[in-house]
Amino acid sequence: MDKMEKELLKKIADIEKTPMGAYNIRQDGKGIARNTTANIDIVTKEDKPGIDIIVKPNTKNESIHIPVILTQGGLNDIVYNDFYIGENADVVIVAGCGIHNSSCETAEHDGIHSFHLSKGAKVKYIEKHYGEGEGTGDRILNPQTIVNLDEGSNMEMETVQIEGVSSTIRETKANLAKDATLVISERIMTTGKQTAKTVFDVDLAGENSSVHVASRSVAKNNSVQEFISNVNGNNKCFGHVECDAIIMDHAKVLSDPKITANHIDASLVHEAAIGKIAGEQLIKLMTLGLTESEAEQQIINGFLK
Amino acid sequence: MLELQNISFSRDNKKILRNINLTIDDKKLVAITGPNGSGKSTLAKIIMGIVTPDSGKILFDGKDITNFSISQRAKEGIGFAFQQPVKFKGLTVKDLIEISSGNQMKVCEACDVLADVGLCAQEYLNREINSELSGGELKRIEIAMLAAKKAKLTIFDEPEAGIDLWSFNNLISVFEKMHQEIQGSIAIISHQERILNIADEIVLLSNGQIEEIGSKEEILPKLLNKGAKPCHKLNEGETNCNLGGVN
Numbered sequence: 001m002d003k004m005e006k007e008l009l010k011k012i013a014d015i016e017k018t019p020m021g022a023y024n025i026r027q028d029g030k031g032i033a034r035n036t037t038a039n040i041d042i043v044t045k046e047d048k049p050g051i052d053i054i055v056k057p058n059t060k061n062e063s064i065h066i067p068v069i070l071t072q073g074g075l076n077d078i079v080y081n082d083f084y085i086g087e088n089a090d091v092v093i094v095a096g097c098g099i100h101n102s103s104c105e106t107a108e109h110d111g112i113h114s115f116h117l118s119k120g121a122k123v124k125y126i127e128k129h130y131g132e133g134e135g136t137g138d139r140i141l142n143p144q145t146i147v148n149l150d151e152g153s154n155m156e157m158e159t160v161q162i163e164g165v166s167s168t169i170r171e172t173k174a175n176l177a178k179d180a181t182l183v184i185s186e187r188i189m190t191t192g193k194q195t196a197k198t199v200f201d202v203d204l205a206g207e208n209s210s211v212h213v214a215s216r217s218v219a220k221n222n223s224v225q226e227f228i229s230n231v232n233g234n235n236k237c238f239g240h241v242e243c244d245a246i247i248m249d250h251a252k253v254l255s256d257p258k259i260t261a262n263h264i265d266a267s268l269v270h271e272a273a274i275g276k277i278a279g280e281q282l283i284k285l286m287t288l289g290l291t292e293s294e295a296e297q298q299i300i301n302g303f304l305k
Numbered sequence: 306m307l308e309l310q311n312i313s314f315s316r317d318n319k320k321i322l323r324n325i326n327l328t329i330d331d332k333k334l335v336a337i338t339g340p341n342g343s344g345k346s347t348l349a350k351i352i353m354g355i356v357t358p359d360s361g362k363i364l365f366d367g368k369d370i371t372n373f374s375i376s377q378r379a380k381e382g383i384g385f386a387f388q389q390p391v392k393f394k395g396l397t398v399k400d401l402i403e404i405s406s407g408n409q410m411k412v413c414e415a416c417d418v419l420a421d422v423g424l425c426a427q428e429y430l431n432r433e434i435n436s437e438l439s440g441g442e443l444k445r446i447e448i449a450m451l452a453a454k455k456a457k458l459t460i461f462d463e464p465e466a467g468i469d470l471w472s473f474n475n476l477i478s479v480f481e482k483m484h485q486e487i488q489g490s491i492a493i494i495s496h497q498e499r500i501l502n503i504a505d506e507i508v509l510l511s512n513g514q515i516e517e518i519g520s521k522e523e524i525l526p527k528l529l530n531k532g533a534k535p536c537h538k539l540n541e542g543e544t545n546c547n548l549g550g551v552n
Contacts, residue, residue: 216394244394283355284391286375287384288405288454298404302395 004100005069011162012096012128013067021259023065024051029077040064040091050080050112053093057086057118065094068111073103073137078110085153088120096128099139099165108140115146117153117180125157131164138166145172149180151206160198160304161188169197176237178206186215187304190223190251200229204237204266215243217299219251227255233266241270246277246303306331306490307352307458312361314347321347325361329458334484334491336501336521338528339510345494346388348510349460352492353385354378360530365458373508382489383458386450388466390436390443399430406453417451421482423475440467448476452483458485461493465500477503477516 001009005027009015018033022040025033029049036042039059043052053064070077083093101107117123131139147155161168174182182202190196202211211231219225231239245253259268277299285295312325322344329335337345350356352363354375363371365381373381383406393401404416410418416426421545422445432438434446444467451459461480468476477499493500501507508523512522517524 016312085546145440179308278391280387280391283375284387285404287353287355287379288380288401288450289376289407298400299393302393302397302400305395 008098012098019065023064059089063092069096073105079136085121087118090122101133102135106138147174153177176209188217197226236265239268308364310362336504343510384456384459387527388462390447
């Protein structure tokens with residue numbers, strides 16, 4: 001790997017050298033490095049591109065890194081990754097995709113990740129998306145995440161689109177059984193003429209299932225963002241959707257959070273706010289010694305933290 | 306330290322401040338008091354640069370800062386605690402204390418300034434300054450931030466507003482400690498007798514003008530004996546205060 005490729009990996013997966021635990025590193029449509037452990041197996045799919053990640057029941061404190069990097073224009077990399085997490089396992093999964101496109105052709109990665117968490121399993125899933133490169137070609141990332149949570153399982157998702165992605169459509173579908181919990185934290189920043197669309201479809205099927213979706217985004221310049229969420233409460237359950245956006249310059253932001261209660265004991269809340277940076281926030285930070293632009297940057301950094 | 310020369314400010318054809326001349330000397334704790342609407346907060350904002358006066362001059366350590374921005378004044382050594390603390394989604398108590406101290410403060414020192422305002426650092430340092438905090442908590446964090454700044458001149462705009470009685474006792478100690486340790490000047494806008502009582506000097510503003518300046522021994526007894534002025538119409542012997550159709 002050259003320096004640029006290593007830096008991409010560091011940006012998206014915080015990897016500087018060979019990661020601990022299980023990993024599968026994919027570059028330009030091909031797997032380039034893999035490691036399995038006694039409890040975690042990674043198997044190449046035979047019918048389509050992608051891998052199956054199989055975590056044995058009761059596996060604790062192990063991690064799986066599956067970063068993808070694209071360094072060529074004119075490549076449309078579609079990959080199907082399925083995660084099978086055994087009963088009562090507790091693991092951290094770090095995914096993410098970084099594109100370096102120095103060509104005038106589009107570089108696109110569409111990762112379709114399906115999670116199957118067995119009873120009592122717990123997963124922390126971290127996904128970072130990043131684009132760079134001096135070329136005029138678009139850098140497109142369209143991830144799909146499908147989450148099936150069995151009884152008493154718990155998944156925490158942290159998704160971040162740092163910068164440099166020309167266009168993205170991020171779709172997340174989840175189905176929660178009894179006592180299952182899903183916590184999603186999303187951070188997106190768009191600049192220039194970038195577009196970002198996020199769609200969450202969550203079915204709270206089981207009794208006492210719960211979901212919390214917190215999306216924060218910053219739209220700068222002429223970028224366009226769309227946030228759509230549909231949470232269906234089909235049992236005694238709790239759902240909370242919170243989306244906040246800071247709008248700047250000539251950007252556009254659409255927020256459409258929808259909650260549907262199909263059960264008398266479904267408790268669902270949504271909060272949506274779009275606005276520019278409050279003048280009083282800038283003034284406060286300026287009274288502490290920051291310039292206006294430093295104050296603006298500090299507010300954005302904090303908001304997207 | 307700070308010298309205001311002939312400061313005037315009007316808004317919507319109403320004179321808010323009229324020809325204010327005021328000097329705040331080095332290491333002095335000055336209380337600025339007066340009835341609601343007398344121009345106290347506007348005066349504080351003019352010193353910080355949040356509001357621009359229509360006329361007049363501001364000197365700080367002999368330097369003309371009239372045209373300085375808020376940031377420049379902060380860098381020169383002026384600090385300002387808001388009457389209504391500002392909330393931030395994402396920024397934590399630690400972030401703001403760090404910014405306020407110019408990234409000069411160690412975590413243990415940040416803990417001390419929080420302890421001084423009655424907050425447990427372990428519980429508050431990493432909390433976001435958002436609506437989950439109560440008005441009293443936000444107010445105490447605001448004061449801690451200014452204690453961390455260690456400014457040459459710190460202005461507090463009604464620090465007692467929203468603070469409960471228990472915290473109020475601590476608040477007095479915080480000002481006394483700041484006054485002793487930082488060796489800077491402090492200007493506190495307040496209606497509270499106990500705050501006026503710790504001041505070296507009291508400035509009484511009324512109707513946009515300085516009515517009196519003097520030591521607490523001179524001013525405080527007069528203020529306490531003065532009481533609230535009744536409606537001027539009642540003074541003039543009118544018994545029917547017609548409030549636009551309300552009989």
